[in-house]
Amino acid sequence: MLRLKEDDRKAIWDELGRILENYSTAVETWPVTPELNPEKIRAMLAPCDFLHPVDAVEALQLAANGLKDYQVHTPHPRYFGLFNPAPTTMGIVADALVAGFNPQLAAWSHSPFAAEVEQHLVRAIGSRFGYSPSAVDGVFASGGMEANHTAILAALTNRFPDFATKGLRSLDAQPVFYCSSESHHSFLKAARLCGLGMDCLRHIEIDAQLRMRPEALHKAIVHDTENNFAPFLVVGTAGTTNAGIIDPLPALADVAANHNLWYHVDAAWGGGAAFVPELQSLLNGIERADSITFDAHKWLSVPMGAGLFLTRHNTILDRTFRVAAAYMPKDAAGLDIVDPHLHSMQWSRRFIGLKVFLSLLAAGWEGYAEAIRHQTRMGVVLREGLARAGWELVNETPLPVVCFAKPGATAEEHQQMVSKIVRSGKSWISTALLGGKRTVLRACVTNYRTQESDVAALIGDISESS
Numbered sequence: 001m002l003r004l005k006e007d008d009r010k011a012i013w014d015e016l017g018r019i020l021e022n023y024s025t026a027v028e029t030w031p032v033t034p035e036l037n038p039e040k041i042r043a044m045l046a047p048c049d050f051l052h053p054v055d056a057v058e059a060l061q062l063a064a065n066g067l068k069d070y071q072v073h074t075p076h077p078r079y080f081g082l083f084n085p086a087p088t089t090m091g092i093v094a095d096a097l098v099a100g101f102n103p104q105l106a107a108w109s110h111s112p113f114a115a116e117v118e119q120h121l122v123r124a125i126g127s128r129f130g131y132s133p134s135a136v137d138g139v140f141a142s143g144g145m146e147a148n149h150t151a152i153l154a155a156l157t158n159r160f161p162d163f164a165t166k167g168l169r170s171l172d173a174q175p176v177f178y179c180s181s182e183s184h185h186s187f188l189k190a191a192r193l194c195g196l197g198m199d200c201l202r203h204i205e206i207d208a209q210l211r212m213r214p215e216a217l218h219k220a221i222v223h224d225t226e227n228n229f230a231p232f233l234v235v236g237t238a239g240t241t242n243a244g245i246i247d248p249l250p251a252l253a254d255v256a257a258n259h260n261l262w263y264h265v266d267a268a269w270g271g272g273a274a275f276v277p278e279l280q281s282l283l284n285g286i287e288r289a290d291s292i293t294f295d296a297h298k299w300l301s302v303p304m305g306a307g308l309f310l311t312r313h314n315t316i317l318d319r320t321f322r323v324a325a326a327y328m329p330k331d332a333a334g335l336d337i338v339d340p341h342l343h344s345m346q347w348s349r350r351f352i353g354l355k356v357f358l359s360l361l362a363a364g365w366e367g368y369a370e371a372i373r374h375q376t377r378m379g380v381v382l383r384e385g386l387a388r389a390g391w392e393l394v395n396e397t398p399l400p401v402v403c404f405a406k407p408g409a410t411a412e413e414h415q416q417m418v419s420k421i422v423r424s425g426k427s428w429i430s431t432a433l434l435g436g437k438r439t440v441l442r443a444c445v446t447n448y449r450t451q452e453s454d455v456a457a458l459i460g461d462i463s464e465s466s
């Protein structure tokens, strides 16, 4: 039953191509948001008892219909959301190719082409961030969460050489690390996963522009050191999730260097600025980071999940993850290669890099620069339109995420506006809690297909909701 006949396979490929092509054009005409009705979905799934095999094309159509009716259509040009882009065609093709060939990226010798493509990308993308291609190392990950988790493990390994073998219990002092209070919540989760616990994450005060205060960072490190804690890592954010804020990266690099701490920059989304010549200077100082998180499934618009951890220290991943296992293939012994599982949290691993490689190969640096430039311009159009319509603009960033408020409106009223817009299915926006204090509306241009007419429609939807 698993091995289908050639004609059946061809019918499935044809149907899949038809579904995907239809989706890429028709999605613009559908509501952005689904009906949220668990009973209906469960009723749709109830006949799937796995006792009576279903025709393969019908099975495919069932899944496609389920996805069509029950998902927020993040590839929709009026999805102004959480850094979830429309996937590139080459990215979709790459994921299908990978599923078909199913390369195993644990051992280099099992998938030499895949392993070399990923290292080629590590060097190419690392260079965009100012790393020297001869020193850069890195690994593809499921997403920003895993890349940030990797950063904490690398920083612990760097600061405490016994950490890898003896663990946290062998340390004399409790390790602590530092992010701004606007940093991504993945650091809290990663602190738990590393066995540090969430209290080890010190949330440093921000200024009026929501950027981490370097002097507050310095004071917190001094205070912790005097109180017998062991600081080991400073994290700057280049493009916060809430408001697209870029921390003062060079000043944070200075503080980290003065205290001899690992410096990581979470550029999961904002790192896209490195692909546009006139935006690159926004990331000045990132080249001094010991490591960087960058998510290709955000501004490079490849299908999820494609995170990337980059570092300018080419032994740290080895020291963090190397575990010897006698059963692993030795076919490449003696060659100048690295087995990917020795540099990664994952063991068996999907060929994540292909969707980035094919998308970049087909679009080129300039294709990406143009797409990101376009979205940045749509952000400006959105800002200007909202200001003209009487909304208060709350965040200051050159990146296309706009936080805004109705003068005098409460948090609850802002939430009601969002609910009304989302329920209408016309567009998707959210609220953001800025600085832990103020709830505002948030709209982010995250799709290379979003046009001025979409932005104008969004402003109309927002005005109607208020």
Ligand SMILES: Cc1ncc(COP(=O)(O)O)c(C=O)c1O
Pocket (backbone or CB within 6 Å): 082, 083, 142, 143, 144, 145, 146, 148, 184, 186, 237, 239, 240, 241, 266, 267, 268, 269, 295, 307
């Ligand atoms: C700044 C930042 N870092 C990390 C993450 C986590 O990335 P992922 O969802 O790919 O795990 C996000 C997600 O939006 C983010 O905005």
